[in-house]
Structure formats: structure tokens, C-alpha cells
Amino acid sequence: MTDHALSITPDDYGLLTDLYQLTMAACYVGEGISNRWASFELFTRRLPDDYGYGVAMGLAQAIDYLTHWRFSEAQLTALRHTGLFDQAPEAFWQTLAGGRFTGNLWAVPEGTAIFPNQPLLRVEAPLWQAQLAETYLLNTLNYQTLIATRAARLRQVAGPDTRLLEFGTRRAFSPQGSLWAARAALAGGLDATSNVLAALRLDRKPAGTMAHALVMAFTAIAGHEDDAFAAFHRYFPGAALLIDTYDTVAAANRLARQVQQGQATVAAVRLDSGDLAALAQAVRSQLPNATIFASGDLDEYEIARLQQAGAPIDGYGLGTKLVTGEPVNGVYKLVEIDGIPVMKESNSKTTFPGRKQVFRRFEHGQALGDRLGLMDEPAAPDEKPLLQLVIHQGQAVQGPDALATIAQRTATSVASLPGSVRRITQPEAYPVTISQALHDLTDRTRQSVPQPLS
Structure with missing residues (x-):
């Protein structure tokens, strides 16, 4: 062999x-x-x-x-x-x-x-x-x-209505481990996984957003991150937009103007870095009807802290700290x-x-x-x-x-x-x-x- x-x-x-x-x-x-x-x-x-x-x-x-x-x-x-x-x-x-x-x-x-x-x-x-x-x-x-235990603790802290997504495939200990992690996370209380193979084998619909690479590529080629948002929504209307590649608040302001002018519909956004509580508040003030997702090395303790800070976050993507530890x-x-x-x-x-x-x-x-x-x-x-x-x-x-x-x-x-x-x-x-x-x-x-x- x-x-x-x-x-x-x-x-x-x-x-x-x-x-x-x-x-x-x-x-x-x-x-x-x-x-x-x-x-x-x-x-x-x-x-x-x-x-x-x-x-x-x-x-x-x-x-x-x-x-x-x-x-x-x-x-x-x-x-x-x-x-x-x-x-x-x-x-x-x-x-x-x-x-x-x-x-x-x-x-x-x-x-x-x-x-x-x-x-x-x-x-x-x-x-x-x-x-x-x-x-x-x-x-x-x-x-x-x-x-499964970590997933149950995350669900317990986040509450029954918060959407929790498993994003841990890139951090799991092996490809086989990533499938088991996705299964255990769903069985422990999470709503969906980004692992396409795991989701389809478990008769679930995979869930995810976009990565910073798409935003950077369109910005370099077309000249602005808004081109990335528009292009992505042409093929995946209603999908969450990752708005923290450059200036999160500025991106939210521009998207809010486009919504007000009838030029765009923003159903959801994702925040992956920075002061998530403050940024979520700022985004909510500009996009009051958008679902706000947060990600970035989160665990049950950080979710509890964000809740105590009054962060208006509707869902979380959980990766590294869910599948390792x-x-x-x-x-x-x-x-x-x-x-x-x-x-x-x-x-x-x-x-x-x-x-x-x-x-x-x-x-x-x-x-x-x-x-x-x-x-x-x-x-x-x-x-x-x-x-x-x-x-x-x-x-x-x-x-x-x-x-x-x-x-x-x-x-x-x-x-x-x-x-x-x-x-x-x-x-x-x-x-x-x-x-x-x-x-x-x-x-x-x-x-x-x-x-x-x-």
C-alpha cells in the first residue's frame, strides 16, 4: 500500500x-x-x-x-x-x-x-x-x-430561534472527521452545515455564504466591492453578503441606499471580523430588515458575551472552536x-x-x-x-x-x-x-x- x-x-x-x-x-x-x-x-x-x-x-x-x-x-x-x-x-x-x-x-x-x-x-x-x-x-x-456536546451548548446559549451553521470542515482533523463533525453538530442542535458531501448524504440542504476572495477578486477587476455583491446576487438572489472585507459600516451604508432606491434587495449579511457587537448595531441601523450572521472563531462563551452586549445578531457560523478543542x-x-x-x-x-x-x-x-x-x-x-x-x-x-x-x-x-x-x-x-x-x-x-x- x-x-x-x-x-x-x-x-x-x-x-x-x-x-x-x-x-x-x-x-x-x-x-x-x-x-x-x-x-x-x-x-x-x-x-x-x-x-x-x-x-x-x-x-x-x-x-x-x-x-x-x-x-x-x-x-x-x-x-x-x-x-x-x-x-x-x-x-x-x-x-x-x-x-x-x-x-x-x-x-x-x-x-x-x-x-x-x-x-x-x-x-x-x-x-x-x-x-x-x-x-x-x-x-x-x-x-x-x-x-455534539459543543453543539448542544451552543444551542442552549443561542436559544431556539437563532440560526446556527456548522462551518468547520476546513478546521476538522481530517476529511473523514469533517463528515463526522457535521453529522454530530446537526444531531447536537445546529441547523445546517456548509459541508456539501455531509449535507447531501444526510438529506440536508447545505448552507453558506461567500468568502472574501470573491469580493477581492471583483474589486480588483471591476473596481468596487459592490460589483461583487451585485454579481453574486445575480446567481444567488437573497444570499448573505459578506460585507467586512474593507469597511463594514461603509458597505452597509451603500447597500442601504441601494435598497432605499429600489436598486437592490439585501436579505442577509455576514460579519466575520472586528467588534461584532458594535458592527452589528451599526448594520442593523442601516439595514433594519436584513438578517445578520456572524462568524470568526466563535464559541458559546463569545455568543453569550455578544448577547449580553445587545448585539442584534440573528445567526452564527461555527467552525474552528466547534470541531476542535x-x-x-x-x-x-x-x-x-x-x-x-x-x-x-x-x-x-x-x-x-x-x-x-x-x-x-x-x-x-x-x-x-x-x-x-x-x-x-x-x-x-x-x-x-x-x-x-x-x-x-x-x-x-x-x-x-x-x-x-x-x-x-x-x-x-x-x-x-x-x-x-x-x-x-x-x-x-x-x-x-x-x-x-x-x-x-x-x-x-x-x-x-x-x-x-x-
């Missing part, structure tokens, strides 16, 4: 993993434990600073991955040629050659508010299969959960093997043993708190179990939800949280308790862990 072949397709899912997943699988096969039934849970240890909640996202891609990964003969040949597996047993290659995911997947629905140490999903499968799944599942769920610290840990609960006890990274369920307590549609318990515990009358079975014995038993369904679930789930938890600065911790059964299992498991040799 050469560097021209780095685009990802489902045919690549098998090899799209970290090396140590494969070396561990080879060890499992060699030692005769590869088919022991194992349960791994994916959860976040913590949320980014000042985040009171997360929004689970990426399950659709997890289902696609687990139901499609394979190893082709060419892939196995390439893997052999690395020389890294020269001592691996022949049974390892036979296991990969016929390998399919044959296990179960439990997960919280996309768009559900989640909190640290709660499983977003659990893989139950033969040990080697569950092990190989770690890298891809963390990649897609960590990133999409981050984007402090990651969601998701991890994937073994919690049970052959029915034996296991836990990690290293400093600051202790995990809870056993297969778990998240029970969310509601009263009149409001979330009052969660109980992290064992999978076989019953739910109380006012509790709802969050993890659902989505793959059974390798076959999907639930299709992916429609994007509109996920977006509505996001809005409902976030709105159900206490206001103090939803604050974008210094949120209070959401109440999460540990069931007595899980406490007891943790104590028993801790006591059974062999002590290191002195």
Missing part, C-alpha cells in the same frame, strides 16, 4: 486499529483464551473543563463498524510481511481470516446526556473480537460526542471475562467491575439524578435504564435513528437536566450515585485482585 490509499472504506475496518490490539489478539489465540466471553465498556473519565454534561454520539458509526469489519487475504498478507507476527501461531491467521463480529452491543441512544464513569456502550463478545474493537469505537465516539476523555476497559468481574486499580484510574446499567430518575420529565448499577438490577418505578441492546449475536437489532430524531432527543435530554448543571461556566455536578450491589461487587473484586510480588 502507498500513501495514495489512505481513504477509508468499510473494507479497511479490520486493519484500522492499533498494533497492540492485534498483538494481544495473537497472544489470546496462542494461549487458548481468545474465545472466552468478555465485556468491555466505553466511558469517559471526565468531561472538558466547565462542561456539566456530555451528549453521546457516534453509535451509528459503531454499528456500521461492528457489522462490517473483515480481514481480506491481501490485508493478512500485508500484515504477515511486516515480520512482527513471525512467532504468532498459525491459528491467529485462521482466526482473522474467518473473523466476524459475533457478539452483542449495548449502548445509550445517540443524543442522550451522559456523565463521567457511565458506560456509553458495552461490547460483549469473544475476547479477541471485543479487544480489536477498541480503537475504532473510541475514535468515533470520542470525537462525535465532543462535537479539549477532547472527551473516553476509555474502553475490560469489566468482565468469562463471567468473572474485573477492575483496574491504578492510581486515579480505578474502574468499576462488572456489566453495568445507567438508571436515570425522572419526575415530570425532569432528570433528578442517575444510579450506576449492575446490569441485572431492576429499575425503580421512577427510573429509566439507558443502555439498550442494539446488536445481538453480530446482527443489528435496531437501525440507526434519523438525524432529526437524534436532534430532538438531544434537545429533550439536555433540557431535562437541572439548570445548574447546564451552565456554561462553573456548572454544578449532576447527582450520580453508585448502587449498593455495585459497591459490594467492587469490594469483593478488589479483595480478589492478586497482590504484586514483593
Whole structure:
């Protein structure tokens, strides 16, 4: 393979993993434990600073991955040629050659508010299969959960009527990442994306305006930025005009005169730089009926500041700070093997043993708190179990939800949280308790862990 072949397709899912997943699988096969039934849970240890909640996202891609990964003969040949597996047993290659995911997947629905140490999903499968799944599942769920959470926070601050557009493709970490970011942003509460491929594949209409390059090109050739506005409106009437290339206020004044004289119609403008609050006020005074969009490294904190300043802004384009930022610290840990609960006890990274369920307590549609318990515990009358079975014995038993369904679930789930938890600065911790059964299992498991040799 050469560097021209780095685009990802489902045919690549098998090899799209970290090396140590494969070396561990080879060890499992060699030692005769590869088919022991194992349960791994994916959860976040913590949320980014000042985040009171997360929004689970990426399950659709997890289902696609687990139901499609394979190893082709060419892939196995390439893997052999690395020389890294020269001592691996022949049974390892036979296991990969016929390998399919044959296990179960439990997960919280996309768009559900989640909190640290709660499983977003659990893989139950033969040990080697569950092990190989770690890298891809963390990649897609960590990133999409981050984007969906940021989108939900942006919607929360901007309010239900403000138009929010995802402009992050040029800043996303990869072309594949840009598609996932667009999807997660829409599912998290944004209205549209400028990513044409993502929009069309998601049955959405892409949204956008113009760039400064068009204004500069027409100004250089024709002599004035107004020529750029007129030319653009000839082909895209009503589209938003980017008016901050040179002098924002002067451009608004000229456009206002043209509107008054019946020479132009200005439905919307975009501001991308400068003192957005002051400029928006000036533009509104000249173009009272135009929709004003703002962009330029904006996030929920800047939108809140603009609102507090009384900026008459009707919509925002969100890019860099939406699709990048402090990651969601998701991890994937073994919690049970052959029915034996296991836990990690290293400093600051202790995990809870056993297969778990998240029970969310509601009263009149409001979330009052969660109980992290064992999978076989019953739910109380006012509790709802969050993890659902989505793959059974390798076959999907639930299709992916429609994007509109996920977006509505996001809005409902976030709105159900206490206001103090939803604050974008210094949120209070959401109440999460540990069931007595899980406490007891943790104590028993801790006591059974062999002590290191002195």
C-alpha cells in the first residue's frame, strides 16, 4: 500500500486499529483464551473543563463498524510481511481470516446526556473480537460526542430561534472527521452545515455564504466591492453578503441606499471580523430588515458575551472552536471475562467491575439524578435504564435513528437536566450515585485482585 490509499472504506475496518490490539489478539489465540466471553465498556473519565454534561454520539458509526469489519487475504498478507507476527501461531491467521463480529452491543441512544464513569456502550463478545474493537469505537465516539456536546451548548446559549451553521470542515482533523463533525453538530442542535458531501448524504440542504476572495477578486477587476455583491446576487438572489472585507459600516451604508432606491434587495449579511457587537448595531441601523450572521472563531462563551452586549445578531457560523478543542476523555476497559468481574486499580484510574446499567430518575420529565448499577438490577418505578441492546449475536437489532430524531432527543435530554448543571461556566455536578450491589461487587473484586510480588 502507498500513501495514495489512505481513504477509508468499510473494507479497511479490520486493519484500522492499533498494533497492540492485534498483538494481544495473537497472544489470546496462542494461549487458548481468545474465545472466552468478555465485556468491555466505553466511558469517559471526565468531561472538558466547565462542561456539566456530555451528549453521546457516534453509535451509528459503531454499528456500521461492528457489522462490517473483515480481514481480506491481501490485508493478512500485508500484515504477515511486516515480520512482527513471525512467532504468532498459525491459528491467529485462521482466526482473522474467518473473523466476524459475533457478539452483542449495548449502548445509550445517540443524543442522550451522559456523565463521567457511565458506560456509553458495552461490547460483549469473544475476547479477541471485543479487544480489536477498541480503537475504532473510541475514535468515533470520542470525537462525535465532543462535537455534539459543543453543539448542544451552543444551542442552549443561542436559544431556539437563532440560526446556527456548522462551518468547520476546513478546521476538522481530517476529511473523514469533517463528515463526522457535521453529522454530530446537526444531531447536537445546529441547523445546517456548509459541508456539501455531509449535507447531501444526510438529506440536508447545505448552507453558506461567500468568502472574501470573491469580493477581492471583483474589486480588483471591476473596481468596487459592490460589483461583487451585485454579481453574486445575480446567481444567488437573497444570499448573505459578506460585507467586512474593507469597511463594514461603509458597505452597509451603500447597500442601504441601494435598497432605499429600489436598486437592490439585501436579505442577509455576514460579519466575520472586528467588534461584532458594535458592527452589528451599526448594520442593523442601516439595514433594519436584513438578517445578520456572524462568524470568526466563535464559541458559546463569545455568543453569550455578544448577547449580553445587545448585539442584534440573528445567526452564527461555527467552525474552528466547534470541531476542535479539549477532547472527551473516553476509555474502553475490560469489566468482565468469562463471567468473572474485573477492575483496574491504578492510581486515579480505578474502574468499576462488572456489566453495568445507567438508571436515570425522572419526575415530570425532569432528570433528578442517575444510579450506576449492575446490569441485572431492576429499575425503580421512577427510573429509566439507558443502555439498550442494539446488536445481538453480530446482527443489528435496531437501525440507526434519523438525524432529526437524534436532534430532538438531544434537545429533550439536555433540557431535562437541572439548570445548574447546564451552565456554561462553573456548572454544578449532576447527582450520580453508585448502587449498593455495585459497591459490594467492587469490594469483593478488589479483595480478589492478586497482590504484586514483593
